[in-house]
Every structure is written in structure tokens, then in C-alpha cells.
Amino acid sequence: MLNSYFNKSLALSSIIFLVFSGLVFGAEQSAETFDRVNDFELLEEQGLGDINSLKTTINRSIDSKQRGLIDSLLEDDILLIPNSSDDNVGMYDPEDGTFLGLFITGFENFLTPICAITGPDSNIYISDQVADAIFVFDLEGNYLSTYADYSDGLNNIRGIDFRGDHLFVTSGDDYVAEFDGPHSRLTDFINDGSDPFDIMFLEDGRALLSDIQGSSDNVRLYNSDGSLIEQLFSISFPEQIQIDLLDPGAFLNASFSGNQVTNFKLDGSIHQVTPWNSGRGSYRLGNGNLLVTSGDGVFEIEPVTGIIIEQKTMGSARFIELYTADGQVGISDNMPKVPKSISLMQNYPNPFNAVTTIQYNLSEASYVVINIYNLLGRKIETLLDKEQPAGNHQVIWDAGKMSSGVYFYKIQAGISTETKKAILLK
Numbered sequence: 001m002l003n004s005y006f007n008k009s010l011a012l013s014s015i016i017f018l019v020f021s022g023l024v025f026g027a028e029q030s031a032e033t034f035d036r037v038n039d040f041e042l043l044e045e046q047g048l049g050d051i052n053s054l055k056t057t058i059n060r061s062i063d064s065k066q067r068g069l070i071d072s073l074l075e076d077d078i079l080l081i082p083n084s085s086d087d088n089v090g091m092y093d094p095e096d097g098t099f100l101g102l103f104i105t106g107f108e109n110f111l112t113p114i115c116a117i118t119g120p121d122s123n124i125y126i127s128d129q130v131a132d133a134i135f136v137f138d139l140e141g142n143y144l145s146t147y148a149d150y151s152d153g154l155n156n157i158r159g160i161d162f163r164g165d166h167l168f169v170t171s172g173d174d175y176v177a178e179f180d181g182p183h184s185r186l187t188d189f190i191n192d193g194s195d196p197f198d199i200m201f202l203e204d205g206r207a208l209l210s211d212i213q214g215s216s217d218n219v220r221l222y223n224s225d226g227s228l229i230e231q232l233f234s235i236s237f238p239e240q241i242q243i244d245l246l247d248p249g250a251f252l253n254a255s256f257s258g259n260q261v262t263n264f265k266l267d268g269s270i271h272q273v274t275p276w277n278s279g280r281g282s283y284r285l286g287n288g289n290l291l292v293t294s295g296d297g298v299f300e301i302e303p304v305t306g307i308i309i310e311q312k313t314m315g316s317a318r319f320i321e322l323y324t325a326d327g328q329v330g331i332s333d334n335m336p337k338v339p340k341s342i343s344l345m346q347n348y349p350n351p352f353n354a355v356t357t358i359q360y361n362l363s364e365a366s367y368v369v370i371n372i373y374n375l376l377g378r379k380i381e382t383l384l385d386k387e388q389p390a391g392n393h394q395v396i397w398d399a400g401k402m403s404s405g406v407y408f409y410k411i412q413a414g415i416s417t418e419t420k421k422a423i424l425l426k
Helices: 008-025 027-036 040-048 051-066
Strands: 078-083 088-092 099-105 113-118 124-128 133-137 143-148 157-163 166-171 175-181 196-201 207-211 218-222 228-234 238-243 250-255 260-265 270-275 282-284 290-294 297-301 308-314 321-323 342-344 355-362 366-373 379-388 391-398 405-413 416-424
Touching (some): 078 099, 078 113, 088 113, 113 157, 113 321, 143 175, 157 207, 157 238, 238 282, 250 282, 250 290, 342 405, 342 416, 355 366, 355 405, 379 391
Parallel strands (some): 157 196
Antiparallel strands (some): 088 099, 124 133, 157 166, 196 207, 207 218, 218 228, 238 250, 250 260, 260 270, 282 290, 290 297, 297 308, 342 355, 355 391, 366 379, 366 405, 405 416
16 A cells, blocks of 8 residues: 555545544544544645535545445555646545545656556656656655656657556657666657557557547557557547446546547447546546546546536546556556565454554565554654564554554565554554
């Protein structure tokens, strides 16, 4: 799970959890904890809408918890959506689109971030259309490096995707560039006169591409060698292509000028068209609705009529990509995974009262650090910081001095890290 959960913007989740705790443990405790996290104004400043809307969102979430969905607001999977007007990257719940906070903010080299995907090394790669660069960040939102930029001949770049350890970059200069490493550009994967805006690879190595070349705008299917198979359907100014996770074999395309989200299959058949003005990105939420983006923000809409159910955030929102707990994105599960030297188990018991056990396995001798974080991302305790041999290990966390709530424990062994959540109930 992204360590960016550890961001002050997660005050919303904190409020929801603490208010729910008050329902369980008494109104007096609820009032006390709610005063400590009274961050409505902060949330409003971060683009979540007005106070009444925030209260409605929180009340809905409390109702969900009363139905027994205590873990639904803290999913391990996260949607990453760049905002090119505010130059940040936000996190959203893939089940209902709830805004979870900012993964990256204040990065001075952002000019127009478009697409944020997970690489085979589990880092986050973000394309920037105006900076003509691909920036790399770790799972805590820290800038690591620039993978490629204008010095590699990139210009007006848009969507990106990995196939194995090769990165593919779409460009308004009418090509899809291919890189086999940082600043190591190969012969263009596609350079056939199309104007690619996004590319998405299938499990078999073929690729879907959105082409915005004037009067011939369309969505195309390419072979694994970059040769064109066919044009699947025509649509004005297609932007992001995304898998439809709730419709096997189907995909989604958001059309900026066509003002719609198209559900289609590889034979070119169109199963559903959802009206949506100036669409850029689209994603099928776990609840069946569509999460979509435009120059006005991020919205949850009804999948048939396009009626807005709720606006999640404001700003010029772009592509929607899924970061999963195992570091893989979309359907490219055949991508080679980076070998991990650790295996972290869920703490036991969980929920727990005061004391819990954290077990883990090391496949090789490693220097191990285990830290505890609170819901606002502050490191509150280091449980372990030393070299350990390969094998099974465990550490006891005595949280007797901590207050009830959600915490996270993170283990780092060499270059490998894992994070899980623990619930303390007193």
C-alpha cells in the first residue's frame, strides 16, 4: 500500500474512523476525538467541495461502517490521478472514488502532469506534457529521478505504459517512443502518422492506442511489434484507454471532443456510451459507477445516463490509473515483478487491545527497519532497526500508551518494503 496514505489529507479517513469509534465506544469519546481532528476547513481548501458536501460524505461513510464495512475506506488499492492545474497527484478509493489525499504535491518541476503509473520496480512514473519529462517517485511520494526528458527527444508527451521493463511514451509529434532504461531510447515503437494520446498494453503484448490525428480520430489495435492490426472505432479526440474491471474483455475510452465514455471490445463492438463532457480519464469503480475526469475535476457518474452522483475534487484532472497492493497496474499481470526479500504477515490479533505480534519472513539476510505510523502519516515508533539473518521473525508492538485508531506498520529490508494496517481498539 502506498505510504502516501500517511498524508495530512487523510484527515477525512481519520474523521470517519474516529466518529465511528464514537458510535461504538460512546458519544463522549466521539466528541473529544472529533475536536482533535476538526479539519473541515482544511479538507475544503484541498478541493473537496463545501462544508455541507463534506458532512454528507462523512455521514455516508459512517453508515457504511455501521453496515460492517470497517475496512472499505482504507483499501490497499489506490487510484492515482494527476491534477495539471494544481500540479499534484491525488489518491482515490477504487471502490467508490472517495478522495484519500495527495500523493505528491509541491514538486517544483511539475508543469502539466498527465499520467501516473507503476513501474516494474514498484516506483511511480509520471508523465508531464509541458515539462516533456517522465519523473520517478518512490511510494512515499519522494522524487527519485528523471527517467526521460527533452534531452531524449521527447516533446508534448501524454500517456505512458510499461511492457515488461520497457517504457512506452506517446507524443504529439506523432510517435510512441520506447525506452529500455533511463535516457535509453530505442527505435520508435509506433511511427505511422498517427497522433497517439494514450497507449495501453494487453497481456499478450499487443497494444491499444488512442489516435487524435484530426479527421481520422480513432482507437486502434496494434501487434506486439508495433504494426497496425486495425482501427476499432472512430471517435473525436480520444484520450485515456482503460480496462473495464467489471466487464470481462471490455475497455473504456474517455473522449474529450466526443463528450462521451465508450465501453468497447477488441472486435470494435461498442457496448455502451455514457455522456460525459470533455472527458479525459475514466475508470469503472467497484460499486459499478464510473469515475471520470475533466478540466473541472474528478466526478462519480451514473454509467448509463452520465448524471453526476458526486464531485470528488476540483481542478484539471487527467488520467486515472490503479496502483495495487502488489505493485501491478491494470491487466499487465505478466509484467516481471521485482523479487521481494521480505514477506510481511498481518499482525495478530487484529483488531487488538494494547499488544499485538507482527511476523515476517526474510528470504536473505537483510538490514531490517520496522516503523509504526499513525493515520496522519507521522512516525510514532521504531520497533526494529538492525541486521537480521534469513528466516522467520516476529516483533511485539506494545501500544498501551496509544489511543484507539488505525495505525500502519512498515517493514523495510534492503530495497524491499511492505506496509499493512493495524486497528487498535481499547
